[in-house]
Amino acid sequence: MQVLMVLSSPNPEIQWNAVRFGNFLLNEGEDVTIFLNGGAVDLYAGDSEEFPIAEQAKMFALSEGVLVA
Structure with a gap:
């Protein structure tokens, strides 16, 4: 299934x-x-130690997720 999150x-x-x-x-x-x-x-x-957004975004991109703006 294709999922789009806004x-x-x-x-x-x-x-x-x-x-x-x-x-x-x-x-x-x-x-x-x-x-x-x-x-x-x-x-x-x-991005902070409490909320490591960059780490999660890197994992997302390497797993073939797509980020668009």
């Missing part, structure tokens, strides 16, 4: 959980695209 929140916790969910879906064999909109376009701005 992420528009600048909240780091929401961004981190969205990318983690995308990784979960990829591991389940789904085709996943995450569209970054509005405040979410600067995805790495909220």
